[in-house]
Amino acid sequence: MRIGVLTSGGDCPGLNAVIRSVVHRAVVDHGDEVVGFRDGWRGLLEGDHRPLGLEDVAGILATGGTILGSSRVQPAQLRDGVERAKEHVAALGIDAVIPIGGEGTLKAARLLSDAGLPVVGVPKTIDNDITSTDVTFGFDTAVGVATDALDRLKTTAESHQRVLIVEVMGRHTGWIALNSGMAAGAHAIVVPERPFDIEELAEVVGKRFADGKRFAIVVVAEGAKPREGTMAFETGGTDVYGHERFAGVARQLAGELERRLGKEARPVILGHVQRGGTPSAYDRVLATRFGWHAVEAVHRKEFGMMTALRGNEITLVPLADAVAQLKTVPEDRYSEVECVL
Amino acid sequence: MRIGVLTSGGDCPGLNAVIRSVVHRAVVDHGDEVVGFRDGWRGLLEGDHRPLGLEDVAGILATGGTILGSSRVQPAQLRDGVERAKEHVAALGIDAVIPIGGEGTLKAARLLSDAGLPVVGVPKTIDNDITSTDVTFGFDTAVGVATDALDRLKTTAESHQRVLIVEVMGRHTGWIALNSGMAAGAHAIVVPERPFDIEELAEVVGKRFADGKRFAIVVVAEGAKPREGTMAFETGGTDVYGHERFAGVARQLAGELERRLGKEARPVILGHVQRGGTPSAYDRVLATRFGWHAVEAVHRKEFGMMTALRGNEITLVPLADAVAQLKTVPEDRYSEVECVL
Amino acid sequence: MRIGVLTSGGDCPGLNAVIRSVVHRAVVDHGDEVVGFRDGWRGLLEGDHRPLGLEDVAGILATGGTILGSSRVQPAQLRDGVERAKEHVAALGIDAVIPIGGEGTLKAARLLSDAGLPVVGVPKTIDNDITSTDVTFGFDTAVGVATDALDRLKTTAESHQRVLIVEVMGRHTGWIALNSGMAAGAHAIVVPERPFDIEELAEVVGKRFADGKRFAIVVVAEGAKPREGTMAFETGGTDVYGHERFAGVARQLAGELERRLGKEARPVILGHVQRGGTPSAYDRVLATRFGWHAVEAVHRKEFGMMTALRGNEITLVPLADAVAQLKTVPEDRYSEVECVL
Amino acid sequence: MRIGVLTSGGDCPGLNAVIRSVVHRAVVDHGDEVVGFRDGWRGLLEGDHRPLGLEDVAGILATGGTILGSSRVQPAQLRDGVERAKEHVAALGIDAVIPIGGEGTLKAARLLSDAGLPVVGVPKTIDNDITSTDVTFGFDTAVGVATDALDRLKTTAESHQRVLIVEVMGRHTGWIALNSGMAAGAHAIVVPERPFDIEELAEVVGKRFADGKRFAIVVVAEGAKPREGTMAFETGGTDVYGHERFAGVARQLAGELERRLGKEARPVILGHVQRGGTPSAYDRVLATRFGWHAVEAVHRKEFGMMTALRGNEITLVPLADAVAQLKTVPEDRYSEVECVL
Known part of the structure; x- marks a missing residue:
């Protein structure tokens, strides 16, 4: 298979760990090819990409930032670009796209998925505000x-x-x-x-x-x-x-x-x-597991889904559920801490 | 109420955070009294204790070790000491005991619970090998x-x-x-x-x-x-x-x-x-929540139980279940990492 | 002998390490008594003090802040208070005062020294702007x-x-x-x-x-x-x-x-x-050495001096020299870094 | 000019910072060319080298290890290889060699210097046992x-x-x-x-x-x-x-x-x-300054010398002095700490 990866939105410790994990699992274990789109959605919309081999991801597990770059693209731009994205994906012979990003990115991922693109999302936000997953990487750091x-x-x-x-x-x-x-x-x-x-x-x-x-x-x-x-x-x-x-x-x-x-x-x-900066051990493990399971989902053709942590297990949840609403702190967490106003 | 606390077994980052949390919740919110038994089970068996007020737990949230001391007591000693422990608890007017410890401690806690002592356990092990809880504090550190x-x-x-x-x-x-x-x-x-x-x-x-x-x-x-x-x-x-x-x-x-x-x-x-040493933020939060919920369990008289993390929630599980067997790494976790032999 | 210590000015990692070192050297090796003035110069001006024994300084080597408290006193207040300070020192039977502080504190120390108080200063500033010493503790942290x-x-x-x-x-x-x-x-x-x-x-x-x-x-x-x-x-x-x-x-x-x-x-x-916070190993060593040498200076009656680092050695320099001017970055340091404007 | 660099001996945090600094100073400020010999003296003896440009040293300031590799070469091998080393240096058109290493390396540097090679050494040892310099990088880490x-x-x-x-x-x-x-x-x-x-x-x-x-x-x-x-x-x-x-x-x-x-x-x-691992800020600054001054020494043709820290200044000292004897802890440092046996 040929898998495309992109990272989108603000910096978050663990992005590189996901990219590395996707490449390791796909290339070593499945014999896939991986390409990275540059600067998030922009790369997908413009077909700007680079090959991602084992050498490209050597030494990045513990580094902050993202070797693929990131950018913010307005929803409108993205809506207008869906067809172009599909054309690039087809032209590049890509079988699945793994976008790694926060709420905005996952909404975009859903949009593309609804338009027929084979997508498996990986949630990313230091704010930890995405429902359907117990935690997101970056938060612990x-x-x-x-x-x-x-x-x-x-x-x-x-x-x-x-x-x-x-x-x-x-x-x-x-x-x-x-x-x-x-x-x-x-x-x-x-x-x-x-x-x-x-x-x-x-x-x-x-x-x-x-x-x-x-x-x-x-x-x-x-x-x-x-x-x-x-x-x-x-x-x-x-x-x-x-x-x-x-x-x-x-x-x-x-x-x-x-x-x-x-x-x-x-x-x-x-x-x-x-x-920014080097992710905690916790975030590196979570990011690595998310990357691994995203590749597995691709191979099982479970598209329109997102990786999620539930207890100690990584599961898949529908992108539609994930972005329905923000995960706010529930009331019973406040009562545990006398000092929350 | 009057609550007794003890820490037992090897050092583990977060022990002091649990003690502090128990005292805060019990004293500030419930108006309880708290006493600490010195050096784990030894303190309970010999009635060696000290009062634990807010001043005693000031500044210990981030410190390693345990202000109560710890020790290893052989199971046989403990079995022989159950009656003495009950006498001390009765003599001191203690309504519940919160032992904080690993597998051995929780087995002992179950023994005492079976013998009629009102006990709520808090699991502790850096090895993370206790079933019934997703994670134990100390592990992340x-x-x-x-x-x-x-x-x-x-x-x-x-x-x-x-x-x-x-x-x-x-x-x-x-x-x-x-x-x-x-x-x-x-x-x-x-x-x-x-x-x-x-x-x-x-x-x-x-x-x-x-x-x-x-x-x-x-x-x-x-x-x-x-x-x-x-x-x-x-x-x-x-x-x-x-x-x-x-x-x-x-x-x-x-x-x-x-x-x-x-x-x-x-x-x-x-x-x-x-x-040893200062616990990670993750462990401090988990230890603090465990302490808080142990006090709540005491007030709800849910004895013979242990605090546990399930997803993002703290729950109570029977001590009997917790010590039935060690939590080993499941097979599907190995497959996630190519390099586990 | 009876030695008074005070810490003055802003927070600086290593203050507690100096206090501990003064107490250790004075009490253990010389059999001295040490008292601490509370909240810097205020404590000296008002005679507000506490005894400082080995137990008081246990466990503070690596902690930030100062167990003696600190405060800012205006130069005018201090000038007016010189006589009162001397009276308190005499009344308490204090043979020497070790003020630990930055430029303002050392100027005040000089004032008191000129007025006849037996003073040995210890320089403290995270800014590293005190001449006569290669480095001050707090800076490395x-x-x-x-x-x-x-x-x-x-x-x-x-x-x-x-x-x-x-x-x-x-x-x-x-x-x-x-x-x-x-x-x-x-x-x-x-x-x-x-x-x-x-x-x-x-x-x-x-x-x-x-x-x-x-x-x-x-x-x-x-x-x-x-x-x-x-x-x-x-x-x-x-x-x-x-x-x-x-x-x-x-x-x-x-x-x-x-x-x-x-x-x-x-x-x-x-x-x-x-x-704030825990000092680096470098700062703990420097602070400990400053404290040790300040006590030695007191015993050798080298008053009106300040501890200083020169190369690997701790020396004493006149307070008068130390506060004559700020230590700015010399021109040849700029040339070492192309990017200093 | 054309400058050769090599790193020799055990790992030491700051090696890469020296390499980067040499390249920055030489290339950006002097318009020099820099080549790196691979695996320490082995590279010099065998003429195994690579060009070192600005891109090669991007991002290595804070990384442990050495991008040039290192190895241990026996003194006898080196003695026998002096002529070969000189031939490689001549053949490559190299005007000066900057070896970065510990006691053994600096002795070898002296040997080569005595044999007529233009050498400026940079001392490196986590043990801090080199005389003629107050401190070596790696020690603080x-x-x-x-x-x-x-x-x-x-x-x-x-x-x-x-x-x-x-x-x-x-x-x-x-x-x-x-x-x-x-x-x-x-x-x-x-x-x-x-x-x-x-x-x-x-x-x-x-x-x-x-x-x-x-x-x-x-x-x-x-x-x-x-x-x-x-x-x-x-x-x-x-x-x-x-x-x-x-x-x-x-x-x-x-x-x-x-x-x-x-x-x-x-x-x-x-x-x-x-x-191993990332150097402390202190070591990065010292290593960077050493690299800068080594290049300056090369341009001033001060060969047979080694960079050294004296107080806050970087100076040059003869290699001969540097390796005459180890810098042991002097007696007066022991007396500062009661607990040294």
């Missing part, structure tokens, strides 16, 4: 990086007798905030799923100081927003390219808390450092 | 430490043009070997579940050199043994205290491979470094 | 944290085809920027010692893209400023407490580069994470 | 790896109430043992420079237990030996290739201490993990 940072920040907050408001990734879901906050023993965790009440947050933090503690760590997901009408809040607007900018929730929270509590409060924005 | 070491060893093996045989933990199961070997891209993985054939191993490694590669990394679990009759193999014997010593499988494999292949082969024994 | 972050950011910059402007610490000197930038292979390094020319920076970055590269990493010290008149630049102003706020140089550079180059450019501000 | 391991082992030793004897690298000198032992707060440090007295060691460790402590960590350099006549001691013998094997000092010490103290004592041999 992101939580680990955020936790390391929180461990370091704790001693500084204490020495400086400050409130630190640490902004972690999570546009629509609070998984990274929840897990890194739990792992580092944060004193309050603010997630997008629950618009926050600034009064309540000030009270929680203020109580710590009233109890004689000299510092506090608040973890806030970048997508968190105040409950309507409870606090003046600037939204982020858009950048010169029309992308939505983030609101700087940590900065705004720090200002509000400083004003209300009379304690120094400082924002720390962890930013991109959470989404 | 151990795999991470082993993977970091393997990452480093790869460049040395290559520079020195050697075979490195890296021995990782796993007395009866190959989980650490499998996951760290997959994460680091080992060229062969040897696990206890499958007695190895030295011929086959020499062939796999020899083939790499024949293909022009200049080094190889073999990961072997400490409990791996050769298929009977295929290789002279020293067993480890026992130490001055009567404990079984390990056989030094990596050392013996290195000697055999060097002899058969005419290539330098060196053993590296990672040892205790895998089981 | 800060560079390591920044380098780890840069390693991660590289793959993301490449995947996203972006310019990342990474702001590291360094108010007046570029040591952290220079060393982390060299260690991570940054494409441009901007330091406070050399006001930058935005044209030149845009040219360097633009050339990379012209050469077919798809990303660039610029490391900028927080105190960097543009050459006068070359670029609109907001200064940081002051916060509600009157402290100078930083200008957000990375944010402003990102905006300018995006505008000039038509490439996405994003700021990443590493912030406090560089100055 | 080795100490960091050993310290991380010791940090982890401490909690396990405590939980298991054991003595752990941790063997670190250092054939002839105790630098790694001293610095990692200081950084991790070991309770005894045993170095090759001072043959140990087993009685004294047992006493130091025994005293800890007598004082109520429950564990001890002993750091021992692999080359440590007992004072003559004080303890039965197996020497390591030689392996099948005639290389000296190490004696397994940690194993023997563990046996002796267990017997004398009646406490469980276990050896942990860190091994190769100390000498």
